[in-house]
Amino acid sequence: MRDLPPRAGHTFPGREMPLMDREPDGSARPHTPGTPTFMRPIGRNLLGSEPELLRRCQLSSTSSLESPLSPSRPRSPWRFDPYDSIEDQDREYVGFATLPNQVHRKSVKKGFAFTLMVAGESGLGKSTLINSLFLTDLYKDRKMLNAEERITQTVEIIKHTIGIEEKGVKLKLTIVDTPGFGDAVNNTESWRPIVDFVEQQFEQYFRDESGLNRKNIQDNRVHCCLYFISPYGHGLRPIDVEFMKALHEKVNIVPVLAKADCLTPAELSLKKIKIREEIERFGIHIYQFPDCDSDEDEEFKLQDQELKESIPFAVVGSNILVESKGRRFRGRTYPWGVVEVENPAHSDFLKLRNMLVRTHMQDLKDVTRETHYENYRAQCIQKMTRMVVKERKRSLCSHLRESVTDLPLVPVDSETERLIWEKDEELRRMHEVLERIQEQMRHGH
Amino acid sequence: MADTAKTTHPQPAGRPEKGAEFGYVGIDAILEQMRRKAMKQGFELNIMVVGQSGLGKSTLINTLFKSKVSRRSVMPSDEERIPKTIEIKSVSHDIEEKGVRMKLTVIDTPGFGDQINNENCWQPIMKFINEQYEQYLQEEINISRKKRIPDSRVHCCIYFIPPTGHCLRPIDIEFMRHLSKVVNIVPVIAKADTLTLEERDFFKQKIREDLRVNEIEVYPQKEFDEDSEDRMINDKIREMIPFAVVGSDQEYQVNGKRLLGRKTRWGTVEVENTAHCEFAYLRDLLIRTHMQNLKDITSSIHYEVYRVRRLNENNTHPSDQPNGHSNGVPTHEVLSHEM
Numbered sequence: 126m127r128d129l130p131p132r133a134g135h136t137f138p139g140r141e142m143p144l145m146d147r148e149p150d151g152s153a154r155p156h157t158p159g160t161p162t163f164m165r166p167i168g169r170n171l172l173g174s175e176p177e178l179l180r181r182c183q184l185s186s187t188s189s190l191e192s193p194l195s196p197s198r199p200r201s202p203w204r205f206d207p208y209d210s211i212e213d214q215d216r217e218y219v220g221f222a223t224l225p226n227q228v229h230r231k232s233v234k235k236g237f238a239f240t241l242m243v244a245g246e247s248g249l250g251k252s253t254l255i256n257s258l259f260l261t262d263l264y265k266d267r268k269m270l271n272a273e274e275r276i277t278q279t280v281e282i283i284k285h286t287i288g289i290e291e292k293g294v295k296l297k298l299t300i301v302d303t304p305g306f307g308d309a310v311n312n313t314e315s316w317r318p319i320v321d322f323v324e325q326q327f328e329q330y331f332r333d334e335s336g337l338n339r340k341n342i343q344d345n346r347v348h349c350c351l352y353f354i355s356p357y358g359h360g361l362r363p364i365d366v367e368f369m370k371a372l373h374e375k376v377n378i379v380p381v382l383a384k385a386d387c388l389t390p391a392e393l394s395l396k397k398i399k400i401r402e403e404i405e406r407f408g409i410h411i412y413q414f415p416d417c418d419s420d421e422d423e424e425f426k427l428q429d430q431e432l433k434e435s436i437p438f439a440v441v442g443s444n445i446l447v448e449s450k451g452r453r454f455r456g457r458t459y460p461w462g463v464v465e466v467e468n469p470a471h472s473d474f475l476k477l478r479n480m481l482v483r484t485h486m487q488d489l490k491d492v493t494r495e496t497h498y499e500n501y502r503a504q505c506i507q508k509m510t511r512m513v514v515k516e517r518k519r520s521l522c523s524h525l526r527e528s529v530t531d532l533p534l535v536p537v538d539s540e541t542e543r544l545i546w547e548k549d550e551e552l553r554r555m556h557e558v559l560e561r562i563q564e565q566m567r568h569g570h
Numbered sequence: 571m572a573d574t575a576k577t578t579h580p581q582p583a584g585r586p587e588k589g590a591e592f593g594y595v596g597i598d599a600i601l602e603q604m605r606r607k608a609m610k611q612g613f614e615l616n617i618m619v620v621g622q623s624g625l626g627k628s629t630l631i632n633t634l635f636k637s638k639v640s641r642r643s644v645m646p647s648d649e650e651r652i653p654k655t656i657e658i659k660s661v662s663h664d665i666e667e668k669g670v671r672m673k674l675t676v677i678d679t680p681g682f683g684d685q686i687n688n689e690n691c692w693q694p695i696m697k698f699i700n701e702q703y704e705q706y707l708q709e710e711i712n713i714s715r716k717k718r719i720p721d722s723r724v725h726c727c728i729y730f731i732p733p734t735g736h737c738l739r740p741i742d743i744e745f746m747r748h749l750s751k752v753v754n755i756v757p758v759i760a761k762a763d764t765l766t767l768e769e770r771d772f773f774k775q776k777i778r779e780d781l782r783v784n785e786i787e788v789y790p791q792k793e794f795d796e797d798s799e800d801r802m803i804n805d806k807i808r809e810m811i812p813f814a815v816v817g818s819d820q821e822y823q824v825n826g827k828r829l830l831g832r833k834t835r836w837g838t839v840e841v842e843n844t845a846h847c848e849f850a851y852l853r854d855l856l857i858r859t860h861m862q863n864l865k866d867i868t869s870s871i872h873y874e875v876y877r878v879r880r881l882n883e884n885n886t887h888p889s890d891q892p893n894g895h896s897n898g899v900p901t902h903e904v905l906s907h908e909m
Contacts (some may be wrong), residue, residue, distance in 0.1 A: 219636050220858040221615075222668035225608045227862035229601055234796075237600055260595055294598040335711075337878050340870070483596045487603035495717050506713050566713055 236288075236295030238344055239486060240326075242376065243300065244319060244368065245353025246307040249383035254351075254442035255300055257455065257466060258478055261287055262444070280305040280318045301347060307364055315364075316371045323347050323375050327501040346498060349412070349481065349489045350376045353383040354437055360399040361407075369409045375497055377412035377489050379481075380404070385439035385472055386457060386464045393439055400437055411436065414480075415488055432480060438473040441466055503566065514559055612671035614721045615861065616660075616702075618753070619676065620695065620745070621730025622683040625760035630728075630817035631676050633830060633841060634853055635665065656681040656694045677724065683741055692745045699724050699752050703876040723873060725864045726789070726856065727753045730760040731812060735769050737776040746786045752872055754789040754864055756856070757781075762814035762847050763832060763839045770814050777812055788812075790860070794867055807855060813848040816841055 243251045256262055283302045288295060301322070306315055326346045333342040350372060354365055369378055380400065385393060404411060414433055443466045447456040455466040465471050481489075619627040660677040677698075682691055702723045709719045727749060731742055746755055757777070759765070765773060781788060788811060790804040818841050821828045830841040841849050856864070 219634070219665075219667055220853070221613075221672055221861060222670040223858055224613050224670055224672070224861055225605045227859070228608055229604060231862065231866065232604065233601065237597075258595075289595065289597055291595060292598040294601060296597045296600070337881060339874060479596070483599035484603065486597075486600050487607060491607070499715060503713050562713075 233294060236297060237486075238297040238299070239490070240299040240301060240345060240347050240349075241481075242303070242319075242323075242347045242350040243353070244303045244306055244350060245381075245383065246355060247304065249353040249355060250440075250442050251302070251351075251353055251383075253444065254381075254383075254440060254474075256444045257442040257474065258481070259287070259289060259298060260444075261289075280315050282318060282322045299345070306368075312364055316368045319368075320371050320375065323372065324501065327375075327498055328505070330498065331502055331505060346493055347376050348486075348493045350378050351381050352378055353381050354400065356382055356384050356387055356396070356439075360396065361403045366403070366407050366409070369404075369411070370407065373410040374500065377492055377497070378409075379412050379477075380437035381477065382437045382439040384441070386441045386459075388439070397435075397437060397439065412489070412492070414485065432476060435473050435476055438477040438480075440474045440477055441472040442474065507563075507566070510559065510562070514555060517555065609669060609671075611718065612673060614673045614675070615865070616675040616677065616722060616724050616726075617856075618679065618695075618699075618724045618727040619730070620679050620682050620727060621760060622732060623680060625730040625732060626817050627678065627728075627730055627760075629819060630758075630760075630815060630849075632819045633817040633849065634856065635674065637663075637665065653681040654685075656691060658694065658698045675722070688741055691741070692748045696748060696752065699749075700876065703752075703873055704880075706873065707877055707880060721865075721869075723868055724753050725868045727755050729755050729757045731757055731777065733759055733761050733764050733773070733814075735765055735773050737773075738780040743780065743784050743786070746781070746788065747784055750786050750788060752876070754791075754867055754872070755786075756789050756852075757812040758852060759812050759814040761816065763816045765814065774812060774814070789864065789867075791867070794871060803859075810848065810851060813852040813855075815849045815852055816847040817849065 241255075243255060245251055281304055283304060285300045285302065287298050287300075289298055290296070303319055306319065309315065323346075330342065330344065330346055333339065352365070352369060354361065369380075372378060382393075382396065382400070388396065414429065416429075441457065441464055443455050443457050443464075445455065445457070446453055447458055447463055449456075449463050454468075457464045457466075466474050469475050617631070619631060621627055657680050658677060659680065660675050662673060662675045664671060664673050666672070679695055682695070685691070706719060706721065706723055709715065729742070729746060731738065746757065749755060759770070759773065759777075762770060787793070790807055792804075792808070795801040795804055816832060816839055818830045818832050818839075820830065820832075822831050822833050822838050823829075824831065824838055824840060829838075829843075832839045832841075840846050844850050
């Protein structure tokens with residue numbers, strides 16, 4: 126073993142990253158458009174795999190003749206083994222690059238959970254979009270209320286939970302629907318039930334996290350809210366602004382321009398610019414895509430830039446299969462043409478789906494956990510400490526008052542005086558401590 | 571530049587789709603997202619080594635991580651003396667392999683078991699471990715928490731048993747009994763090249779018997795097996811513990827290959843040869859397969875036990891709870907202590 130002076134961040138000598146076999150695109154593996162491709166060796170290109178396997182077998186057979194070396198590494202139960210390439214067999218590795226895989230094994234066993242909220246007026250295509258996004262039929266037998274019944278309707282919160290499994294990964298998806306929002310004649314404070322719901326989820330998680338048994342905490346916090354903006358107006362309407370301002374510090378808001386097939390491309394881009402401007406003007410903090418690192422390649426940066434410029438996503442949803450020009454796809458048929466849901470030229474549906482599911486799901490959960498939830502928690506604790514201090518002051522004051530009125534005629538002797546003075550001091554000290562803590566918090570943020 | 575673990579990125583928009591799959595949403599991409607995040611963040615691992623001096627602890631750690639990460643290598647000025655009391659010395663290194671970064675901390679305990687009177691020699695170590703838990707707890711209940719709390723909790727404690735060949739000594743039993751409740755203990759037979767294979771098997775049997783009789787649960791603990799798959803894997807490991815290891819950081823030529831080993835007049839002990847010693851099994855257990863499991867058990871079981879105990883201590887303190895929160899919300903309590 127060569128003697129290496131230990132320095133921070135040193136790598137093992139002569140161990141540059143061996144390149145994995147790249148898979149030629151569009152080969153044997155079923156390739157869905159717009160998917161980030163991964164360097165996964167599953168479904169290896171048939172041409173490349175066989176000679177490799179032969180070579181590997183030969184290696185192991187020769188080594189068994191001599192003294193048995195370290196046991197062949199445990200068969201990885203997971204798909205992606207970082208030590209799988211031929212060059213790695215001979216080199217000496219410590220072996221902890223399997224750590225990301227070990228972490229994931231547990232997550233794959235447990236499965237993931239994601240909560241998505243949809244909000245907007247009725248008739249904007251929310252249910253259809255959810256069905257299209259996740260290829261489900263959550264809203265199969267819906268009974269639409271007629272106008273009269275809707276007059277007295279209040280905003281409800283309805284949760285649907287579905288489990289999706291793909292390629293061994295389980296996702297528990299919860300869709301929170303808000304029927305009745307914005308439908309009444311007087312919509313003042315119609316976002317209040319929704320805000321209360323979001324805060325309730327935070328509170329439940331806070332209690333669970335601070336509790337004694339933390340084994341199976343259910344994470345029901347809302348990770349993302351798709352807010353549907355009507356395409357018929359001129360940009361944002363007052364209710365849109367109010368809703369987003371009430372929720373932007375509590376949940377990740379992703380604005381979506383609904384029923385975008387009623388707009389021409391020129392109208393669409395104008396509207397998007399206007400909406401972005403208004404969001405900026407009103408100081409609404411929608412979900413920001415994380416900036417890419419400087420070491421990402423240009424293609425990714427371009428992609429990221431495009432994504433940022435597509436807000437709000439102009440979507441068209443449909444679950445009806447349409448046949449046209451020999452292809453089958455999901456779309457909407459009009460006498461003047463057919464709108465393809467998954468065509469990036471026709472709508473931003475693909476961008477939205479990729480962003481939501483394939484590239485930014487983890488980030489949405491992270492931002493919810495690290496920013497929104499932490500803000501809620503800090504506020505909650507502040508409130509509680511204020512209440513504690515108030516209670517103590519009140520109880521001490523009442524106690525003092527009692528002791529004094531109990532003995533109205535007895536002159537206050539030095540003992541009682543000292544007691545009163547002590548209690549006063551204690552109160553003052555408590556106040557100081559609280560002030561100090563609040564100062565710290567203010568500086569800390 | 572492209573790294574095996576990085577993803578290639580979404581196809582440029584405008585690609586005409588052919589034969590789109592209707593039934594594929596793409597949720598397995600979340601694994602890739604998690605992996606990217608994990609790679610960026612890096613990992614932490616804290617290993618403690620305990621045993622009498624001269625049992626080869628530092629050499630073994632160096633061999634495990636294939637580099638000079640132990641205390642002896644970092645602080646060569648530390649003479650080979652036996653300290654008067656047990657000291658706790660920890661050394662951290664950032665190591666990287668295949669794009670995965672790890673902050674490895676090795677905690678050494680020179681002076682353990684070396685005194686004339688070794689009573690309560692586990693106490694400083696227990697105190698250290700609990701201090702790490704306390705530190706983590708305080709960070710966790712802080713009002714404005716860090717995004718990622720630095721994890722200094724001891725994930726694994728490797729206990730070195732001297733190769734007497736008979737059975738466990740009282741100090742071994744005492745130590746393991748106290749500490750198996752707060753940390754994952756992996757017992758190893760040190761300097762195993764002084765035992766023949768029969769002696770080794772006999773010794774192991776005796777040790778397992780002693781552990782069973784004294785109700786000491788070492789890693790992998792039976793009660794924490796999650797499902798039958800885990801149990802199967804762990805049962806195989808349980809049949810092999812304690813691992814009989816030999817450490818070395820010197821290379822010799824054997825059969826035309828350069829191997830780590832110890833050269834004697836009658837032959838060369840190869841460290842990575844499973845016919846010679848069980849170092850390779852230990853390394854696979856600790857690093858290649860069960861590293862995450864060690865960390866999970868530390869954080870979700872040992873740490874939780876500590877936390878519950880601390881919270882209950884706080885709750886029984888005479889302080890009223892005006893909001894009627896009966897789940898012992900800790901910050902509320904800690905602050906009311908200050909007041």
